[in-house]
Amino acid sequence: MRRFAELFEALDGTRATGRKLALMQAYFAAADDADVAWGLYFLTGRRLKRVIAPGRLRAIAAGAAGIPDWMLERSHAHVGDLAETIALLLDDGNAVPSERPLAQWVGALKALRDADEARVAERLTQWWRALPRLECFLLNKLLTGSLRVGVSAGLATRALAAAIEQDENLVAQRLMGDWQPDAGLLAQLRAPPEAGTIASQPYPFCLAAPLEGEPATLGALADHLVEWKWDGIRGQLIRRGSQHHLWSRGEELLDGRFPEVEAAAMALPDGHVLDGELLVWTDGVRPFGALQRRINKQKPGLKLLREAPVVFLAYDLLEADGADGRAMPARDRRARLEALIAGHGGDATPLRLSPLVAATDWQRLAALRAEARSRGVEGFVLKRADAPYTRGRRRGVWWKWKVDSLTVDAVLVYAQAGHGRRSNLYTDYTLAVWDGAALVPVAKAYSGLTDAELTEMDRWIRRHTVERFGPVRSVRPEQVFEIAFEGIQPSSRHKAGLAVRFPRIHRWRRDKPAAEAGTLDELRGLLEAVRSAS
Known part of the structure; x- marks a missing residue:
């Protein structure tokens, strides 16, 4: 200890x-x-x-x-x-x-x-x-159960692999999925590569880095595979040992939650692992809110299965015929994936192929990106055609070129202390917009400010507290922040009647008085604009 x-x-x-x-x-x-x-x-x-x-x-x-x-x-x-x-x-x-x-x-x-x-x-x-x-x-x-340590899982895995003198990628793979923290774990991790892994075990996911500059700086468009960035649940579909398993990117086993996808997986030949996205799909892709109805249903009923049918949109092939194919170039993995789906899936089944986006140059691709929201997607994923499938977020392999975020100016109404090194600072904020003369909370945000700004805000919060509710303080409604978010949808669980996705603070609006912050009608307008575009 x-x-x-x-x-x-x-x-x-x-x-x-x-x-x-x-x-x-x-x-x-x-x-x-x-x-x-x-x-x-x-x-x-x-x-x-x-x-x-x-x-x-x-x-x-x-x-x-x-x-x-x-x-x-x-x-x-x-x-x-x-x-x-x-x-x-x-x-x-x-x-x-x-x-x-x-x-x-x-x-x-x-x-x-x-x-x-x-x-x-x-x-x-x-x-x-x-x-x-x-x-x-x-x-x-x-x-x-509130321990948080300021390191990534990947860094901890790297440190362990070095300590036990084992290949880092092999250790990362063996730590995917559901493993038990007992003394026997180290024996499993130290085992030679030929010992393999258990049949249900997924591979570490390849992650896309955000594209911060102009896409033309990546080189020729022809050297990349371009796909839509889907707004669903990332997952791996595994068919091994005459069984099937479905894992989320968060390493949660989803078996039983999406029976239509699992039934389609049974048509795959043994020894295949697919990377892709779980989406609700009717005449086209449905918003993420439709998928939320399915996420926590361990055994969805027939009515829900009819109303929110889920497909697995595959975009990479990690294992074929029992052989790890991650070292192959992306264009070759893609060709094998297309052949696999053509023979064992397709648009009439829950197992489908994520289409490639065709464009002659970066300018044309930028024009297509402007259509992303109307298509119900978040932008593009740009994959270097000659790159292997790597572990984690390795710059230069996959890039995500997302549409610009939605924004609104909101007023700070509640604050709570953070966690870890921020546990002595009020860094978790509840933000509200105007509904007539009242402020209605619409988002919680805890990222986006610098350390200096957080320290300054902490001092302000302590001096301007109105009431305390356990660890939460209500404050004078004076500070305005522009918040950015990736999506907006109706919500019966929130007083505002809507919910925003992935909110974070974009900037501190020191120039704006609270009376000029955004309104609930403004957010409703954004919701209608998103709905009409889709």
């Missing part, structure tokens, strides 16, 4: 990628296999299922600290993070670091799920008083 706590603190204190890599590699090299597995589990963004509800945790902490509930709430509001608040309140400065392994602490936390309330309070109080502040903080983060 001590080693992982020290690693967590060191990672939180640096932005240098090389330094983070070295820190993780040193941890993996020194820890035993069980601790390596759990350390990797947390570093790659996975979390324990919450052991105790925050309300119950606050009550136990107040009792352990000998303070009334309201005082703990005030302390929490000031600090901004419950785990840190408890660690500060219970720190007497005399505790010694724990040599108990991380894996054993995880086991102890899991055991609390079956304990009665008195036992939970007794154990937590004992641990809080015995651990130094940093380890107490980490324990609370694990306890609540």
Whole structure:
């Protein structure tokens, strides 16, 4: 536990990628296999299922600290993070670091799920008083399932591969999907390449980098494959061992949720893996909102299957006849994919081919890009025709050339503390637009400002707080931000009657008074414009 706590603190204190890599590699090299597995589990963004509800945790902490509930709430509001608040309140400065392994602490936390309330309070109080502040903080983060570490899963994988002297791509592939953080994990990762992977395991996804300059800087258009950028769920469709599996890019197994796609997969020959997009498709592609009706349905009913039929639009072939084809040039993989779909899918089935976009030059392609929203897509993906299928976001392989974002000016009405290194700053904002004389929340945003701007806003928020609701502060409606978002759709779950997709702060409108911010009618107009275009 001590080693992982020290690693967590060191990672939180640096932005240098090389330094983070070295820190993780040193941890993996020194820890035993069980601790390596759990350390990797947390570093790659996975979390324990919450052991105790925050309300119950606050009550136990107040009792352990000998303070009334309201005082703990005030302390929490000031600090901004419950785990840190408890660690500060219970720190007497005399505790010694724990040599108990991380894996054993995880086991102890899991055991609390079956304990009665008195036992939970007794154990937590004992641990809080015995651990130094940093380890107490980490324990609370694990306890609540809210641990966030400022490293990417790819960087953690790279560090582990270096520590165990194994090929990075092979380690990344073996960590795809559902793996268990136990001592046996390291044996699987150290196995030679010929040992292979399990039949249901997907490949690491190739990701597109945003195109920031003019597309002509990429070279000749003829050297690229151009496809529409679809607004669906990225996934891999696997047909191996006479079985089929469907994985999302988030490494979630989707088996059973899209039975029409899985039935089509059964027509594929064994030993094939396709990369593509799940979309609702009737007379054409439907907006993402239609797909949302299907996402959380483990077993969709016949009515929903008829109203929102899903297709898998394939755009790459990663494995054919049991052989990994990712090293082949994109144009060759595409030719093999076209032949596969022609023989085992097609437009009359749920297994279809993502079409290539034909244009004679970049200027003509730019004109087609202007039609993206009317086609229900987000722009283009530009794939270098001679490039292999790589892992992660490697610049120069795939580029995404998206349409310009939608924007609206909105007023800051609520603020909440961030996470990780931002846990002491109010960085998570709720923004609203005018509906007559009232402000109606329409988005939550926590990215887009510089560190200096965030610090300035934090000071402003603390000075202009109107009310407090636990960790949330309402503020004077004076600050205006232009927010950018990728889409807009009706929503019965939101007071505004609509929801925006992927909102983020585009700029701080210091020049604009709150009275001149955007309106709900303005957003409704954007919604109608998007609808009419499609």
